[in-house]
Amino acid sequence: MRGGEKTRRSPNGILPEDTMSFSLKIVAAVAACLLGARAMAADGLVTIRSNHGPQETMNRLEAEVRAKGMTVFAHVDHAAGAAAVGLLLRPTDLIIFGAAKGGTPLMQSVQTIGIDLPLKALVWEDASGTTWLSYNDPDWVAKRHGLGSETEAPLKAVSSALNAIVGAATGP
Numbered sequence: 001m002r003g004g005e006k007t008r009r010s011p012n013g014i015l016p017e018d019t020m021s022f023s024l025k026i027v028a029a030v031a032a033c034l035l036g037a038r039a040m041a042a043d044g045l046v047t048i049r050s051n052h053g054p055q056e057t058m059n060r061l062e063a064e065v066r067a068k069g070m071t072v073f074a075h076v077d078h079a080a081g082a083a084a085v086g087l088l089l090r091p092t093d094l095i096i097f098g099a100a101k102g103g104t105p106l107m108q109s110v111q112t113i114g115i116d117l118p119l120k121a122l123v124w125e126d127a128s129g130t131t132w133l134s135y136n137d138p139d140w141v142a143k144r145h146g147l148g149s150e151t152e153a154p155l156k157a158v159s160s161a162l163n164a165i166v167g168a169a170t171g172p
Contacts, residue, residue, distance in 0.1 A: 044140030050123070050131040050170040054091035057131050058123045061095060061169035068161055070099045073118055091125040102161070105154040106147060113145040119162065133170050138162060 050057040058075075065072055074096045082089035098118030106113050121135040138159045147155065 044137050044144070045134055046137050047132050047134040048166055048170050050133055051172060052131060052170070054093065054123050054125050054131050057133060057169055058093050058095065061121060061123065061133065061165065062097075064165040064168045065095070065097045068099075068165060070097050070161075071118075072097045090127070091123070091131075093123045094120060095123070096120050102154060102158045106142075106151055106158070109147055109151045110145045113141065113147065116141045116144070119158075121166070133166055135162065135166065 052060065062072055072095060074094075076094040076096070078092040078094065079089045096118050097120075103113075103117045107117065116136060119135065121133055123131065123133050125131050138155055142151065142155050
């Protein structure tokens with residue numbers, strides 16, 4: 001705001017920008033409920049509701065990753081890390097996985113995509129006890145790094161494999 005300008009407030013004292021932001025959040029929350037299990041809360045982040053608890057979801061996820069011939073590079077159990085320093089955190093477990101056959105062509109095109117590879121998926125439990133699986137949308141990652149049309153086929157293969165893995169991990 002520039003000097004001398006007055007801020008317009010509604011009769012209840014709320015700034016119009018606050019009302020707009022709040023309204024957008026409400027619309028987003030309602031849309032997420034209406035759309036069911038899939039919602040995008042942050043740019044490029046896909047979040048899927050799981051039909052299983054956190055441990056079962058992670059077990060199924062890891063089994064599907066391995067069944068697709070991918071390598072599991074690491075698990076990061078954030079809740080265990082928090083407990084180690086005397087803090088509480090609901091189940092929050094990250095798996096880092098991938099396959100050179102899928103990722104290398106993308107890095108050959110634009111090496112900076114290596115900051116987003118290997119793939120990562122986070123299995124977490126919200127305050128109500130619902131389990132979720134979140135991951136970066138491969139198309140969003142491709143746009144972030146400016147991948148060209150020459151990577152269309154490998155990107156589609158990565159997306160397809162990731163969708164199948166996530167569906168098997170979270171589904172019936």
